[in-house]
Amino acid sequence: MDVNQHYRFTVPDRSFASLTKKDITRLAESFALSEAAVGKVNIIVSEMLTNLEKFSPEGGELLVKAIGKPIKGIEIICLDNGSGMSDPARMMEDGVSTYGSAGEGLGAIKRQSDVFDLYSYPQVGTVIVTQVYKSGSVPRLSSHRYEVGSVMVSKPKEVDCGDGFAVIHRENGVYLLALDGLGHGTNAKDVAQLGVKTFCDHPQSDPAEALRTIHGNIRRTRGAVGFVAFIDTYQHQLNYCGIGNIAGKMFSMEGGIGNVPYKSVISYNGILGHNVPGTFNNQQLEWSRNKILIVHSDGLKSRWDLNKYPNLQRHMATTIAAVLYKDHSRHTDDTLVLVCKAKI
Missing domain, CATH: 3.30.565.10 (Histidine kinase-like ATPase, C-terminal domain)
Incomplete structure (x- = not known):
């Protein structure tokens, strides 16, 4: 990973x-x-x-x-x-x-x-x-159904990044996690990495349950905000749940150039490890081969529009993340941009 x-x-x-x-x-x-x-x-x-x-x-x-x-x-x-x-x-x-x-x-x-x-x-x-x-390490054409790319950068003048993420490919779909440890620097990184380890040790197709597990495992830390998604290949569905100010949008590329429709992902108020709602549930969106999911921490400004970038959806997921980072990073906090697109 x-x-x-x-x-x-x-x-x-x-x-x-x-x-x-x-x-x-x-x-x-x-x-x-x-x-x-x-x-x-x-x-x-x-x-x-x-x-x-x-x-x-x-x-x-x-x-x-x-x-x-x-x-x-x-x-x-x-x-x-x-x-x-x-x-x-x-x-x-x-x-x-x-x-x-x-x-x-x-x-x-x-x-x-x-x-x-x-x-x-x-x-x-x-x-x-x-x-x-390195010699012998050049990747062959991946058999995964999803391409995931990212940009993850620490706050200026900090060495360690307090954001974190995980990607787990399975036959039935892909599991995604985005975390933002509160604050920045080494302590925030430690929280994010603990949350990532918890997620990877216990991958679940129920995003809300995955967040509950992370919440329980990082109780003695400064806390984090997070987002978990499971894209179900067979049911053609995006299941997700978010706690705190992790933002995101799912784009449908059938709209054509200059008219790319999207739906914002919705998160519950709260802080993992400290206070979360007594009840929080998964949300569902229809998923198909022309969809792109973009999730980011609050190091990226929320008012960005993919319509500004003609044909960007045809490029690597990492390129999409890098373009958004270039134009919309606040440069006042750690920044994570995570992009998942179905392979055509």
């Missing part, structure tokens, strides 16, 4: 580029990546930093995390607040440039990546998601 947090590297101007590259290289080496893999990471990061310098005058940031436990690779996400591209596919061709350079940046990033995705749109900016794996 891949639930590692992202480390955030802000790049407000070119003076930060050299230090950022060195820090990410050290991080890649700490993940025990081979010399060849670290070399790929260096090329990717160099090209990303060059693009930020050219096209994002207000700066941007890179998010980096280890993939898997034990570590199988590294994920690097570039968040560019520039003007965006009207034809991203053409810009990835070698020799194509709007800046007068050799035009090999995006192509080089893609060639060095084992997994690559790019989303860009005029006036929105650009997000690039790349993954580099």
Whole structure:
């Protein structure tokens, strides 16, 4: 289960580029990546930093995390607040440039990546998601029916993230948990991790019952807010329950570009581990192959609209999470964005 947090590297101007590259290289080496893999990471990061310098005058940031436990690779996400591209596919061709350079940046990033995705749109900016794996660890085409992606970042100036999540794939569906330990830092992380462990040790298709179990197991902590969902493949149904200010929306992609209907998920008031309603029950929504569930902690502003991002639903779940984080993170708290989409 891949639930590692992202480390955030802000790049407000070119003076930060050299230090950022060195820090990410050290991080890649700490993940025990081979010399060849670290070399790929260096090329990717160099090209990303060059693009930020050219096209994002207000700066941007890179998010980096280890993939898997034990570590199988590294994920690097570039968040560019520039003007965006009207034809991203053409810009990835070698020799194509709007800046007068050799035009090999995006192509080089893609060639060095084992997994690559790019989303860009005029006036929105650009997000690039790349993954580099250890030899023999490159993932094969997954048999899971659901693709789950995430961005999880600690509050600025904090090392540990107090948010947490879990994903458990089963033959009959997928189990999802999103938690936000109260406060931030190490103590909040400890609460979130205890809740995650409880959930993974006792996976249940009844979300309300799963929250009751977590509530009982974290009573002696500062508490948390949380959301549990079970997507039933055979019944075509999303069952969910939330306690506290974990927000979310389920989108139906049949609405077409510019008209993507959604339903907000509803949570009960309360704090897991302290005070929860005497009675709380599951909610149900119809699920189908054209649905996307997006859940997030309060580190993300709640007033966001997927209609602002044409064709974003066609991209990786992690890319969707990264775009929303780029545009709507408060940067005053830990931030978790969890995206689940049915595979087409």
